[in-house]
Amino acid sequence: QLQLVESGGGSVQPGGSLRLSCAASGFTLDYYAIGWFRQAPGKEREGVSCISRSSVRTVYADSVKGRFTISRDNAKNTVYLQMNNLKPEDTAVYYCAAVRSANYYCSRDGQNYDYWGQGTQVTVSS
Numbered sequence: 001q002l003q004l005v006e007s008g009g010g011s012v013q014p015g016g017s018l019r020l021s022c023a024a025s026g027f028t029l030d031y032y033a034i035g036w037f038r039q040a041p042g043k044e045r046e047g048v049s050c051i052s053r054s055s056v057r058t059v060y061a062d063s064v065k066g067r068f069t070i071s072r073d074n075a076k077n078t079v080y081l082q083m084n085n086l087k088p089e090d091t092a093v094y095y096c097a098a099v100r101s102a103n104y105y106c107s108r109d110g111q112n113y114d115y116w117g118q119g120t121q122v123t124v125s126s
Contacts, residue, residue, distance in 0.1 A: 002026040002115050004096050009120030012086055016124070020081040022096030022117060029072065033101040034079040036070060037110050038092035038122075047108025048094070049081060057106045063089075086124045093119040 008020040022034060035050040049060045049070040058070050067086075072079040079096060097113035099105075107113075 004098060004115055004117035006094060006096050006117040006120040009094060009122045011123040011125065013126050014087055014124055016086050017082070017084045018086065018122060020083065020094055020096075020120060020122075022079040022081075024077045024098065028074075029077050029079065029098065030074050031100050032098040032115075033105050033107065034070075034072065035097045035099075035106075035108060035110070035113055036079075036081045037095045037097060037108075038090075039095070040092040043092075045095075045110055046092075047110060050106040050108050051079060052106040053101065053103050057104050059106050059108055061108065083122070086122075088124050088126075091122060091124050093121050095119045 003025045005023050033052050036048045037045050038048050039045045051058045051070045067084050069082040096117045098115040099113045
């Protein structure tokens with residue numbers, strides 16, 4: 001059974017940091033592009049970042065550029081999202097998603113992804 005599990009969410013003060021993890025089971029991430037998405041209450045889902053199969057391509061939303069870093073460790077079958085200088089507007093449920101793809105493929109459009117995790121809550125508040 002193909003499964004993605006996010007972890008690492010929590011509550012932090014503005015300016016703080018969190019590292020989210022997306023661990024895959026039942027399949028190897030080597031052949032999959034991974035995206036991180038978030039959804040705040042009452043708002044549409046936003047594509048935060050994505051990374052291609054061998055990390056040759058990464059893409060970020062303008063709202064997180066310079067603050068978030070996506071990376072992957074295929075040996076650990078895990079993708080990470082390092083989030084620094086967090087702001088209250090980063091508060092949301094964060095999801096990772098996977099799609100089997102070509103080497104350079106990466107998309108922030110959630111409609112292009114086939115497998116989704118259950119999400120992890122990130123709350124930024126003073």
